[in-house]
Amino acid sequence: MPGMVDTHIHACQYSFAGTALDLPLFQWLNAYKFPAESRFEDLEFACSVYTQVVKRTLKNGTTSACYFATTHTDASLLLGQIANSFGQRALVGKVSVDNAAKDYTETYQESKEETCRFVEELLKKTYPLVRPVVTPGSAMSCSGALLEHLGEIARSKNLHIQSHISEVKEQVKIIKKLFPESESFTDVYHKHCLLTDKTVLAHGCYLSDEELALFRQTGASLSHCPNSNISLRSGMLDVRKVLNHKVKLGLGTDVAGGYSASMLDAVRRTLDTSKVLSIQNPDYHTLTFEEVFRLATLGGSQALSMDDRTGNFEVGKDFDALRVNVAVPGGPIDLFQSDGPKIRLEKFLNLGDDRNIVEVYVAGKKVVPFTEPTDITE
Known part of the structure; x- marks a missing residue:
């Protein structure tokens, strides 16, 4: 069968995968995420975690992965090297933030300089299957100036972009206060040139029809992360609605908000979420396993704008496959x-x-x- 594509996974959070699932998102970030990610200044620790997550995902059939690393440039470059060494197809992102939690953020200047260094050094490696992806932590954790700079980097280097969007209702309210000039969460990314046909945004549980139309118009994609959405009590994405809007969509494990690094788990939780929605609305058109199988393979490749090279067995594409x-x-x-x-x-x-x-x-x-x-x- 074709290899599976994980469109959203925090490689750094694999260090505590399977634990720390007792809190909703914002409390979880402060209690678990930020302290765990601060350890990646230690390259020995980073090497251990990143080696294990690449091996674990490959063993579980993830031939392509879109990775969040941390704000640490050297550790993020190490993740790219490890993915290349094991032969995984990967997008690797050094996280850019200048408005995050105290003690776990960068200044605007630091983020600008280190993001440029990360992109330049990873491109210089000329790895055949590993590329940098511009990675604002989210519109909530970045200033408008930083978002604008990141949009310019992505445009000038023709790079992929990844981030988060509309994961919880509270996040949507905060975005409205932070960016009152924007019509929506999606519009924030759009106004800063971060909504392109190489953009994949995770979650999207609370997107309006107008926002989905903007996704369709720009060619941007969504990553559905059902395990995380349920585990952190964030919400449930209506995948059928997204597909009806003809928006590209793939699946993500979202480790460690999602407790499993296996894309088979993402398949199962996607089906479970669809069935819960059909319990709530008897007229709801439940996803079939064939549809979800497609989302885990070709759908993911389309979401990452890699479907010209992988995702199925069309003649001329690379052979990414599981036996x-x-x-x-x-x-x-x-x-x-x-x-x-x-x-x-x-x-x-x-x-x-x-x-x-x-x-x-x-x-x-x-x-x-x-x-x-x-x-x-x-």
């Missing part, structure tokens, strides 16, 4: 005589795990099972 054995000895799936290909796929999506993923290929190269790279600390 799945649904009947692997000791695995989680039991098969019976009448189980045809479609049933096997559905069983894998609902029951499978990394034991079933016996080989992973990125751009035609077998990357799982691993051949340990030797150049990570060079």
